[in-house]
Amino acid sequence: MLNHPQGTKSTFWESFRNPDDGCVFCSSYVSLAHAWATGPTPALTFYVLGLNPTGAGGRTFDFVPHTADLTFAQGRITTTKGPVDASWKVTKHGGFSARLTAPRGSEGRAGVPTFGSRIKVYVDGRMVWDGSKARGYRASTDGEYVYLRGLRGSHSITSERAGHA
Incomplete structure (x- = not known):
């Protein structure tokens, strides 16, 4: 524009x-x-992209995408700590791939959509959810998402259906 x-x-x-x-x-x-x-604009940022400040001055934030029938989203929120950038895409075989970059002094919680399947979740290539239990980032699930807590800095977050390589 x-x-x-x-x-x-x-x-x-x-x-x-x-x-x-x-x-x-x-x-x-x-x-x-x-x-x-x-x-x-706020609906696309806070809901579809899933990026939402949750604490004073942007100290904490959520990154919980609602993909619906979309395959990609990218955006930013600006906090007093600095910008929080996020993007996500739906990958083949029901997987998910995301990038998250947060400023120093902020901490995020990410929700990785399960798409109704049992999934494995990786942060920077390291498995943090094995399909049923946490292996890092205090991972937990409500069945719709696998939630990761304590994300700081820049990360790549990926998922795949359990049983797919």
Whole structure:
């Protein structure tokens, strides 16, 4: 939006510029920015991407994606500690792959979706959930997610169905 030639050089589009005819929708009562204020951005960030500050100043955060029928999401929240970046993708055979980068002084909890299967979870290539018990990061499950606690810094998080290599 910032660099689009027909935009207003802002993320707050109150009008639309047509290079040939000038300004389109330029009036005091038309706004093209209303969607940004009504909830899609926080819903996509907090729910779909699953990145949500949970503690004062961003000291703690959750990364619990809700993938629905999507295959990829990427985004950032900015806290007083700094940015928290996250991305995820659904992989072949019901697996999951994510990247998480958090600033110094913050700690996160990640939820890895199970997609209804028993899964193994890895952090930076090391198994932390073997399909039934924790092997690190105080892993636990509620059946829908395997939760990892105490994530600090940058990590790669992957999962695979138990029984798949």
